[in-house]
Amino acid sequence: MTDLLWHLLTQPPGAPGSARARYAAAMALHGAGALTWRELEAYREATAFDAQDPACVLQDRGLRPPVARPLAAAALLALLLAEIDRYLATRAGPGIAEVRGALAPAFQAAIRPGTNPPNLVAETCLPAALAALERDDPALARAIAAAAPHLGWTGYDAYDPSAIGPVFPRSHAFGSLVGAAAPVAARDFDLGLFLIAPRVLYRDHAHAAPELYVPLTGPHRWRFAPGAAFRERPAHGPVWNPPHRPHAIVTGDVPFLAIFAWTRDVEAPAYVIPAPDWAAYEA
Numbered sequence: 547m548t549d550l551l552w553h554l555l556t557q558p559p560g561a562p563g564s565a566r567a568r569y570a571a572a573m574a575l576h577g578a579g580a581l582t583w584r585e586l587e588a589y590r591e592a593t594a595f596d597a598q599d600p601a602c603v604l605q606d607r608g609l610r611p612p613v614a615r616p617l618a619a620a621a622l623l624a625l626l627l628a629e630i631d632r633y634l635a636t637r638a639g640p641g642i643a644e645v646r647g648a649l650a651p652a653f654q655a656a657i658r659p660g661t662n663p664p665n666l667v668a669e670t671c672l673p674a675a676l677a678a679l680e681r682d683d684p685a686l687a688r689a690i691a692a693a694a695p696h697l698g699w700t701g702y703d704a705y706d707p708s709a710i711g712p713v714f715p716r717s718h719a720f721g722s723l724v725g726a727a728a729p730v731a732a733r734d735f736d737l738g739l740f741l742i743a744p745r746v747l748y749r750d751h752a753h754a755a756p757e758l759y760v761p762l763t764g765p766h767r768w769r770f771a772p773g774a775a776f777r778e779r780p781a782h783g784p785v786w787n788p789p790h791r792p793h794a795i796v797t798g799d800v801p802f803l804a805i806f807a808w809t810r811d812v813e814a815p816a817y818v819i820p821a822p823d824w825a826a827y828e829a
């Protein structure tokens with residue numbers, strides 16, 4: 547717990563709410579005897595503005611700023627879980643309440659970081675996606691960046707290769723945070739992050755699982771009927787897919803990065819639905 551408080555205390559200034567989070571951590575550390583009264587006063591003075599760097603206030607008072615302390619993988623994953631829940635609380639629409647309700651038990655679950663084989667899509671696409679997200683939600687972007695090496699990025703391999711086509715399998719990756727085989731264990735519920743490279747068609751598909759996507763980058767184009775016109779949707783607009791609803795995505799110029807959740811029937815594999823116009827988007 548102390549490591550987490552020091553981590554919060556040494557986060558870069560600027561993110562909305564960061565000054566209050568820093569001061570809360572400072573009060574807890576002061577209560578534990580780890581910060582002096584003068585140091586706590588410096589953090590109180592810096593509480594008024596998120597962009598105020600408390601290191602400057604400390605130095606003005608002749609005090610030494612604390613050194614950032616690296617967190618263990620489990621703590622980084624716990625922080626990401628809290629950040630995703632905090633972010634979802636700012637979104638509105640179908641599926642948000644269902645997912646947050648299903649996510650609640652995860653906060654009591656043990657966190658078990660697993661192995662993390664290299665993944666080319668995550669390595670090449672995540673930095674650009676997080677640079678875009680940093681402008682909108684720096685706290686979430688930093689939480690994802692810090693936890694990303696522990697998310698076990700891999701591809702979804704349940705599709706018939708001849709149906710999904712050759713491009714999507716080598717252009718996407720997902721990192722599970724909550725689920726049966728994820729760092730945070732859950733039964734019949736999956737939540738994590740989903741990446742697709744720029745300018746890729748994720749062919750029309752469906753699945754038994756009700757699904758929430760909250761894209762963190764955008765715009766990207768979507769459709770919900772095979773062969774229909776694609777329509778642009780901005781970043782941060784949730785998409786709720788009831789069971790077996792067809793959906794397809796054409797990603798834009800920025801890598802597609804989304805929070806995904808399947809709220810039940812997660813063992814039933816997704817399936818591709820034929821459409822006559824794939825070649826036009828895969829040329």
Ligand SMILES: [Fe+2]
Nearest residue numbers: 753757787793
């Ligand atoms: Fe889906």
